[in-house]
């Protein structure tokens with residue numbers, strides 16, 4: 001069987017990285033405007049030794065390949081170039097008020113003397129702890145923020161379609177969130193955007209030496225810039241063509257927050273896009289401690305379902321369904337994603353990661369199940385029917401009335 005025959009372009013043999021625990025079914029391209037039910041994804045790359053590209057990227061971060069003092073000096077030069085003299089915003093930091101955006105925005109302002117504007121694309125449904133952390137970021141941390149909450153009717157419709165058509169309920173959120181920051185920078189004439197973590201840390205195909213999005217020397221990781229001559233009607237949102245939404249009375253204005261960037265307009269403004277993780281050695285647990293200290297960031301008192309952690313991505317009630325649907329389509333869930341990252345950052349061993357994955361990966365999230373179903377307007381029966389329709393027989397088999405993954409981690 002060639003991989004062309006497998007759904008989603010899944011690799012024929014599911015394998016786990018020998019160093020962390022990420023499998024070769026981790027998709028790298030899920031959030032594109034051409035994503036339809038037939039799309040074959042690109043996956044994280046493994047080398048000949050069976051080690052994933054995220055591990056290799058992190059090795060280079062830690063093994064002396066990078067001179068971090070030199071990188072910080074580069075950061076200071078860049079910030080000196082853009083720092084405003086009158087206190088107006090000179091850098092935009094997108095984020096939710098989670099540990100990574102807290103760290104990036106706070107350190108840029110209070111250590112490096114910048115004047116950041118933070119911008120937030122609201123979660124589908126705020127958790128109490130998420131809202132509290134978001135508020136503390138601004139009130140205790142001392143930062144300015146614009147919170148954008150998209151039209152709930154349209155956002156629910158797109159999320160519902162993305163669930164039913166793609167089993168990827170987060171796609172509209174991610175498209176909106178990703179393009180929101182550059183759109184706001186353009187609106188406020190802010191010349192610089194800083195994202196936190198480098199996508200290479202999660203296996204994106206990019207060099208450890210790439211500091212910018214969309215840089216000319218490396219096309220490894222690009223934002224979706226669109227030529228204004230592209231016909232918006234031909235794009236897909238939630239696996240459905242824009243022209244089909246228009247026929248049902250949804251307008252261009254309704255969908256505008258989800259549309260890609262106008263590449264020419266961004267180019268005219270000369271906005272630069274950088275990763276702070278290129279300049280400063282980025283360790284997620286350090287960001288967490290920093291956030292606790294400077295903005296009163298709080299971890300969840302309860303364990304997040306589907307994993308063992310308490311401080312990653314805790315602000316959205318629907319979050320667990322993003323990970324659960326990934327588990328169904330690609331055979332790995334949130335515990336594996338968390339464990340892989342902690343192994344790469346030397347907080348746990350691979351053996352510990354495997355044990356955690358066995359215990360928690362794929363656990364069904366019940367805590368906000370009813371709210372999620374209400375949000376997307378799907379019955380419990382429809383939910384499970386949809387889930388099962390997206391199980392590839394290559395990954396799943398039904399034994400004694402229950403589903404078993406064919407390639408469990410060991």
Ligand SMILES: [Zn+2]
Pocket residue numbers: 017018019020021022051052053054055056
């Ligand atoms: Zn790995």
